[in-house]
Amino acid sequence: MPEAGRTRVVVAGGGYAGLSAFGELADRGPRLELLLVSATPYHYFVTEFPALVAGGVEEEGVRVSLRRFVAARGRLVVGSVDRVEPGPRRLVLAGGESLPYDYLILAVGGEAEFFRIPGAREHGLEVGNPAAARQLAARVAGLVEGGGPRRVVIAGGGLTGVEVAGELAERYPDRLQITVVEAAPALMPGFDPILAREAQRVLEEKGVRVRTGTKIVSVDPAHVHVEQGPALPYDLLVWAGGVRGSPVLARSGLPVTPRGRVKVDPLLRAEGFPEIYVAGDAASFTDPATGQELPPSAQLAVQMGRHAARNLLRRLAGRDEVPFQPRLLGAFATLGGREAVGYVGAGRFTGLPAVVIKRLIEAHHAVETGGLIPVLARYARPWARRLALRTLRPRPGLRPGGLEVAAGENGRIAPSPGEVSPA
Ligand SMILES: Cc1cc2nc3c(=O)[nH]c(=O)nc-3n(C[C@H](O)[C@H](O)[C@H](O)COP(=O)(O)OP(=O)(O)OC[C@H]3O[C@@H](n4cnc5c(N)ncnc54)[C@H](O)[C@@H]3O)c2cc1C
Missing domain, CATH: 3.50.50.60 (FAD/NAD(P)-binding domain)
Structure with missing residues (x-):
């Protein structure tokens, strides 16, 4: 149950959009009851998956612990959202457990689009x-x-x-x-x-x-x-044919486009559901400057998550919310470890300079979300990495606060080993 007198904000999804929303609410928000719900206990650097797929990096190098990120700032629930029930304002997890909210920031991302191509x-x-x-x-x-x-x-x-x-x-x-x-x-x-x-x-x-x-x-x-x-x-056969919104969105009765993304208004609220903000790949936002839907992008997901959180904070403070204005600062594509292409503003980059810029962008995001651990996990030599990870990894039970709870197989929310149940 929500704590008496505190506004309960639930952020669903621990990706680029969800994490930036949660971070913004935790750092700038008044006393909110904050909950992050994620299907996995890690935030993954999806943009680095090509290296993971090719065996160029281990999984530890492309993820950070959400428990560490949330820490004392709120609660983490590891569980898969089955649907949102906007009427009674609750999330229902795959096992049937429900989580009430006053406001929701929905950032559950998307899945591959197969365009109904047979096979x-x-x-x-x-x-x-x-x-x-x-x-x-x-x-x-x-x-x-x-x-x-x-x-x-x-x-x-x-x-x-x-x-x-x-x-x-x-x-x-x-x-x-x-x-x-x-x-x-x-x-x-x-x-x-x-x-x-x-x-x-x-x-x-x-x-x-x-x-x-x-x-x-x-x-x-x-x-x-x-x-x-x-x-x-x-x-x-690798399927990289496009992205559609998570099936959770349509299942929740929210207004979705043919590609399954939630139609949002300029303030990033789901059309017809003002208490639900949607950010990242889950949202279909029409850029007023181009009249086009924004493409799936980590960069834009971060901006949307942060903006949705700021709008909610403005609203809670009785101030006017501000329309979202995307800023595509540039984009980079790696072509293996030593080649890349990309641009920042009007500047085009290829070869090693492009690789360096792309790696710096990735490292910046990694440090923002997980400190030095993910950077060490990715780039340090194995022995240094093992030593550093052992020293820096938070030990369950000794964290300053925060609570990780997981939805058990029967759908009940069960505490993680060594931790207390919220009930
Ligand atoms: C290989 C690859 C390379 C890319 N490279 C780039 C790039 O260089 N630059 C760029 O800008 N973009 C890039 N993108 C696109 C970018 O990764 C996505 O646009 C971005 O991840 C979207 O962020 P998000 O927060 O909306 O979703 P995600 O990052 O996918 O996060 C979704 C979160 O929701 C959680 N979740 C999902 N379903 C549920 C559920 N039912 N219940 C609870 N939690 C759930 C997931 O566990 C995850 O934490 C790339 C994508 C791919 C696949």
Whole structure:
């Protein structure tokens, strides 16, 4: 139950949007009862999954502990949200447990969009969530262990597909024969066209085959069938064809677009549900400057999460809320560990300078969310990493505050080992 006299704000989702919303509320908010609900006990750096999939980094290097992030500032509930019930203002977890809220910031992200292409969901492996990335990494490791070159088809030549292709091609130049299939006339639709061409040049130099203007019509267990030309045989199909909103959103009766993202007003509130703010990939926001829906982006998710939290704080203080104005400062795509392309404002970068800028952006986010631990976990030598992690890792029961509770198999909220139940 909410604590008497305190406004209970629940942030659902521990990704880029959810964490920036929670951080903002915790740092600037008055005395709020704050709860973070996440399907996993970690915040994952999804933008670094291409390296994880290719085996270039361990999972510890691309995540931070949410328990450590939340610490004394609120409570963490590890559990999967099944749906929101806006009438009684509660979240219902997968096991049936319900969590009441006064205000909700919904930031549960999205999932792969398969466009109802026959066979795509059954045979394609997605990249965008930790379980999928882990599964893909295991499949890649298994493939390269076997003899002879193996065929990898990457469906989708956007940022995700291009980054996965670059990492795999650099790490396994002789073992994997990689083909990127993109329906649009060029790679990375929406990206700077000069840089997109440079990305294609770099990929082709690494041996990647790029098939633009090629539409996938169906998938069987061994072939990708395309409208233009013969079927492409594959041993592994990576699905990087796009993102749609989490199924939780439509299940909750919220107003969603055909791509399953919640339609939000300029203040980032779900249309018709003023007590629910939506941020990140879960939200469909029309940029007033372009009239276009914002693309899925970690950078924009951080901005939206922070803005939603600030609007809520303004509202609680009796002040007017402010329309969200996205600022796309730039974008970078890595093409393996030593190549990247990207821009900041009017400046274009390629090669090593682009790699350095991209790594600095990632490190900045890692330090903001997890301090030095994730940076050490990613870049330090194994022995130094083990020592540092052992020294720095918070020990359960000795934390200054905060509570991690997990939804048990029967849906009851059970305390983590060594911790107390909130009840
Ligand atoms: C391989 C790859 C590379 C990318 N590279 C870039 C890049 O370079 N730059 C860029 O700007 N963007 C990039 N993106 C896009 C970016 O990662 C996403 O736009 C961003 O992660 C969206 O943030 P989010 O907070 O909305 O969702 P997420 O980061 O996906 O977080 C969603 C959170 O919600 C939780 N959750 C989900 N469902 C539930 C549930 N039912 N109950 C409870 N919790 C739940 C998840 O555990 C997670 O914590 C990339 C994406 C991919 C896949």
